[in-house]
Amino acid sequence: MGSILSTLLSASLVIPLMGAPSFAQTPERHSSPTMIVEPLVHEYGPFELKPDRLQQYPPIMEFTFPEDIWLVGYEVRMTDPHGQRLARELQCHTFLGTSMPAHHVHEEVVGIFSDGYTEEFELPVGYGIFFKGGEKILWNPMFNNRNDAPKMASMRLTLNVVRARNLNFKLTPLKTTFRSLRSPGDIYYVSPGKDVRETTFKLPFTGKIHAMGTHIHPYGVSIQLYNVTKNEMVWTALGKKDERGNLVEMPKFESSSGYSVGKDDEFKLIATYENTTTKPVDAMAGVFILYDESSTIN
16 A cells, blocks of 8 residues: 555645634634645555455555655545445445554554445544654455445545645644444344444543544444433434435534543443344444543533
């Protein structure tokens, strides 16, 4: 994947640095100051996906950046051998970062996730994921093929990056943690009809949550994060469906002001599925959280 570095586009995209918006508001853009965001694009594949099989792993890729880089945007699209879009559900999930995170185990994870229903992510303005030049970075993609025939598929990875030497203002680095339902493994099966499951946990930091995304499978309806200690809903991610009732996209949580996490706060993850078939279907439910440990808790 070292070749990804040669794909820096000469025509860079310049976007304005916005002031910190209020919670859950879309801020107004300003003309200055600016940061130069450069897209790195890499096509990985194609791979032949075995029929009727979940969690198919191609080799994990390793690469380094030649200089200090801030990642501010991340996108993964499924494509066929001709570069045309494929169904979202072929993408189970991906992870890009400096180490492979373990579920429900705290470690200093620097990285970001995606899945078929959260294909792209833009970090809140003023924040980024920092990678030092020469540091080993891993990219771990995973495919699902629920079809009864093999499928040829690739993943098109786009990283929106800012060279640290080009910044004339400070970005705040974000770290990552991932929490999911386990029953006892990550995959469970939902019988026909409605299925609601939950799990409780504490987060391994005090600070502020600035971004979140979900991991979910077809027939998922919603994933909610609830603060049990404060008795308040933090976020409800309700899936968007097409005219046939199929899940097509999950929302994302992005906030420059952030959501405060106290030392002893207990959280609940609630996942709702609606299986409209006549047989059990596979399910997963998780949330990846990007946070700032240095934030002051009011």
